[in-house]
Amino acid sequence: MKRAAAALEARVRDLPQERVLITDENLPGWRIKNLYSIRFADGAKYAVDTLEAAFKEHSVTWIMSTRDPADHLRSSYNYVVKQKGGTKDFEAWQKKIGSAEGLATLISDAAAHWGERGRLLAMEDAVREGGLWGADILRASGLSEDVIAGLAPVEAANARLPDALMPYVYRINEMKLDRDLRKEVLQLLLDVYDQARAADRVIEGGPK
Structure with a gap:
């Protein structure tokens, strides 16, 4: 050092x-x-x-x-x-x-x-x-x-994941996808969320 x-x-x-x-x-x-x-x-x-x-x-x-x-x-x-x-x-x-x-x-x-x-x-x-x-x-x-x-x-840029998406993220992580595919799916989820926010619609709850 x-x-x-x-x-x-x-x-x-x-x-x-x-x-x-x-x-x-x-x-x-x-x-x-x-x-x-x-x-x-x-x-x-x-x-x-x-x-x-x-x-x-x-x-x-x-x-x-x-x-x-x-x-x-x-x-x-x-x-x-x-x-x-x-x-x-x-x-x-x-x-x-x-x-x-x-x-x-x-x-x-x-x-x-x-x-x-x-x-x-x-x-x-x-x-x-x-x-x-x-x-x-x-x-x-x-x-x-x-x-x-x-x-x-x-x-x-913001790396934070919205709290409303966390149940979906857990579900995706449980699928045990390879890293690149998992990150691609997560990015798709964030894109959908951003579009919903832009239209004044907020995703609530989690996957059924």
Whole structure:
């Protein structure tokens, strides 16, 4: 990790830009399988300290986008069901994976370690404020409002599965289809759902 951090710092040093923003969805050790039970001191702290040591000649600010831990846990469950084909109910999965409180502790421990070097940006605030998604991160990195306003938005994407579709997803997963076919069927289900929503019709209940 020290070699990788040094190589990254050297690459950043050679860039002509005045400001460089480095982002990553997950620090080492932060994954769905342990995100709700791992301690900050048991992995991510080492990664943070290693990067800061390599970037000692730079002014480093850590930016973390946060979400309500309970909502994040539910969204993670839906993602696993969609991608992995799981059929366990949410309560059983939660007992295995950890708790929303565990994620809240991980976030607070990271924030405490960063101190003034850290910025926590709530996703709920970004949704409420509207505008360009991710603008809060760019703003925290120092970009001006004029530059942000001139950026072209990209098409929005959401991996969350609507609660009304979950019984159908479980049924599809129970069919034991191969992965590619299962994902194709799930996408077809989502397309039908989106069309029904567009016509102000909501699918209720589950398969009979």
